[in-house]
Amino acid sequence: MIKKMIKQWFHDRFDVEGLKKPLEKQLTKPLPQHISWFHTLGSMSLFLFVSQVLTGMLLLFYYRPTVDEAFESVKYIMTVANKGWLYRQIHAWGANLMIAIVFLHMLRTFVTGSFKRPRELTWVVGVLLFIMTCIFGFTGYLLPWNQLAYWATTVGTEVAGAVPFIGEFTKTMLRGGSSVGGETLSRFFVCHVILLPWALFFLILFHLFLVRYQGMSTMEAVGEEKEDKDPKEAVPFFPDHVLKEGVVWFFMMGLLVTLSVLSPFDLGEKADPLSTPHAIKPEWYFLPLYHVLKYFPKLVGIFVVSLAPAFLILWPFFDRSKERHPLKRPISITIGILVILSLLFFGILGYVSESKQTIFGKVYEFDIYGIPHQVLNHPSS
Ligand code: HEM
16 A cells, blocks of 8 residues: 555656666667676675775774774774674685786676777776775775874885875875875875765776676677577576676675674774885785885886786787687687796795795795895794
8 A cells, every 4th residue: 555655656656667668678688698707806896895984984983093093093993993803804805806807807897808999998997996995905004093004104205206297295284294194094094084085986987887888798790790699598687697697795794794803904003104114015916016126226116016007907909809618719819828837926026025834844044135045943843
């Protein structure tokens, strides 16, 4: 009865039938047959974005972005606030997972040649989303105002300062002064909780609009994609694909809680600008590029590293072959594999550099470039 009255109320005021049609069209849109679990990585990224916004809002009830209170407020969230520890851990794990999942989604669209004509713009917007997700991580890392964060930000902004012509200006803009301090914290806070979330929100909307408007790519070569898919060959968006997405959303939720409980992030010690810790390193996702910078004179290094994002954005305009199937694109797939191997190689070198590791019972000291030197006469050697 009430349901009928509500329905009538809306029918009297809006053209409900007219509004239903485009919605139904979107829901029943057929997807290509090769759609697999890999095609849920995009919606997994979306899930993580929503989770970050929600947990971020909960953290904001208690977080205070000042040098005197930031560290203490995060400590309060972790020890006193109701379920605060869980929200902080889900937020921290969510940030790391989001970078990994967005990267894997990018890899999927690379392997299936989805970035090719007519979807070049979807790729370009995607790369901007990836870069912004990394900046999200960089700005959020400073907010707890602990030693690691303080020094990683000092080093990170120093790297920005070495860029020719605009470097000094960028560094001062980021820091809000000559060194990392209260001004930097305010700036990073505004970027992290206002500018980036809104920018990402509108970019994601545009990205999804493009995906829906142009339809998902098939494995056919450019220009040979069939406009009207045979209903017998297509997969309906609803309920088939939506169900798959629901499954991965639940899986992601479970993973976030499990990681938060079993492997929580430490808060560490409060930032102390007067005591520089040994071996400052950025977060794992910046580690490969940061390590590459060590091998080159500063200016050349920055040039090499800033070429990487430019190359990524422009990739659809370099790889102009018509084939989408990975087996028919040996050159671009080989380039992709080499890039992934180099990221892993430099990432691992960056991770072990300036540390002591025991390998097969022998102790090695890795220097700043990641070269191992055996420690003789070590008690465990
Ligand atoms: C916050 C980040 C992102 C979100 C929320 C997102 C979301 C999505 C969703 C839901 C889809 C459709 C389903 C799927 O293919 O998984 C999609 C498709 C696509 N995305 Fe993303 N995406 C993001 C980042 C990226 C990045 C970094 C790239 C590449 C640089 C990218 C390139 C593409 C392309 C080319 C398609 C079309 C795929 C096809 O037609 O087969 N996206 N995205």
